[in-house]
Amino acid sequence: MAQSFKFELVSPERLLVSEEVEAVVIPGTEGEMTVMASHAPVMTGIKPGVIRVSRGGSQERYVVFGGFADILPESCTVLAESAVHVDDIDRDDLARRIQEAREDVADAKDDEARTRAEDYLAQLTTLESAIQ
Template sequence: MAEAFKFELVSPERLLVSEDVESVVVPGADGEMTVMAKHAPVMTTVQPGVVTVKTAAGKSDRYVVFGGFADILPEACTLLAESATHVDDIDREALTRRIQDAREDVSDAKNEEVRTRAEAYLAQLTTLERAILPA
């Protein structure tokens, strides 16, 4: 059995998770990263994606996050999300609206830098949609 560490997932609205866990998969700036006890200290931005939490009791939960950052220490991990919800509670219409807004941001981009960021965000959202919602 893997060693447990403290994990907290916080959104502006509420504290979603605060418990001892075995591992957390975080959609970090450079791709997904698995955090376990005694992880080297890291701070990373969080991309839109799914956070998978495996509790010390062996239960697995998934949460959808839209941005934020994670502070990872050997004894704890805190993920401060711009927006977060349990996968079971995801609102397909809200996700569709976010994707439509991102498409409009791509179309309305004033320069190449803004367009590139908007296209990256749109790609993350559509990948997320495919990962969590059945067709």
């Protein structure tokens, strides 16, 4: 059996998870990463995506919209800009965010702003596909 570690998922609204888990898959800005007990210390940004939490043979999924993760050998804390259990995702809110991102792409004043808006739009549409 896999060794467990403390995992916390925190959004500005509330603490969603605070328990011992076996593994957490995080949508890091540099790519998806799996965190397990005794992981090397690291801090990473989080992009919009799905966090998968494994414990006792079951898995829970949470949708996040950015933030960062602080990973230590004995714990992992994700501070999300926004987070909700995948079963509770408001599809209308996601559609609104995608529409706003499309408008941001169209309204971008320079190449740098357009690139950022396009990246965020791509992350949101990937997220939308992941929770279908």
